[in-house]
Amino acid sequence: MCPDKQLLSAYMDKEIEEPVRRRVTEHLGQCDTCAGVLKSYEQLHSRLLDDTMAFPPFFETRLFEILKEKSVRNPSVRNPSVRYPSVGYVPVWRRKIFVPVPVLAFAMILVMVLAMGITVVSLKNTKGNSIAVNRQEVIPVKLTISDLEELTRLLQSDTYVLEVDMQLPKDHNFSIIGEPVLIRDNGGGVYDLRP
């Protein structure tokens, strides 16, 4: 059975794959009709290619002249015949920058160190703020003057702001001079009443 003419056309174009191609080849060896059809396609192909066509002279020159004219009228279209444009023509934001890899690596490390430093400092500040917030809590504590050790311990505590009421001995006469001052613990158990 003869193959379809479409198949012979595709066969000539090498668009038929094995094993169909092999079977068509075998058939063509035995069938003069199909061989004639294929030959007519091949002749047509040769005739088409024989019809030599002259490429227009100066096509490229004219094309690049047109592109040059367009580039003058519209700066977005540059003249492609200029292969190596001057550096000054390139806008700053489009220039290439070449950085050696070691310099780039050092810069990246520096940036990372700075970022870490900033992070640490900011965390510390955050901690300080949180303590300050905690310090807003006020726990009233009533102690007698004999409980100085307990007072010292509380004052050394960094957690809370303490409001301390001190009851001075009633058998002594104390006169208050000036504004009240805070008692600050100086770490050695001695209380300095100076502001």
Place this chain on the structure above:
Amino acid sequence: MNREDRTLEFHRVYKDTFRLIYVIAYRITGKTESAEELSQEAFIKLYERITQFSDADQAKYWLIRVVKNLALNHEKRKGREIKAYSKFLNSAKQTEESGEASFMKKEMSKAVQQALNKLKPNLRMPLVLKEYGELSYKEIASILGISEGNVKVRVWRAREILGDLIREDGYVS
């Protein structure tokens, strides 16, 4: 892509495709002037968009599509002029041949091109891309936006019709 890369890329695609693009334009329009004009227009469009293509093949297929569309539009636009030209030529045939008429006759005596011009565009285009562009069915299908099977059928039908047309003129036995 900076200007230099863009220019080099354009030159590369241009060198690879300019003959193909011109041949396609010529085989569709049948006129050297039109083919040159359309090819130039296609390459100008290419240069304006050269940065948009990921590789040379993509640019090539895009360029073929552009020139195909330009050529078909050109053919539609010039349809009346071509008919008028043919009418004038036929009348010139019947009259005494002057030098100018002889030149025009010679131009139009290109049997292959005449036969190609008689093909419908939907048949002519796949055949031109196959015979002159040496593209595969798959590539043609991609460019024309049709299936490979459709390309196969159209190429075959174009060959059959073209063969008949040329045989009528006695150019192919």
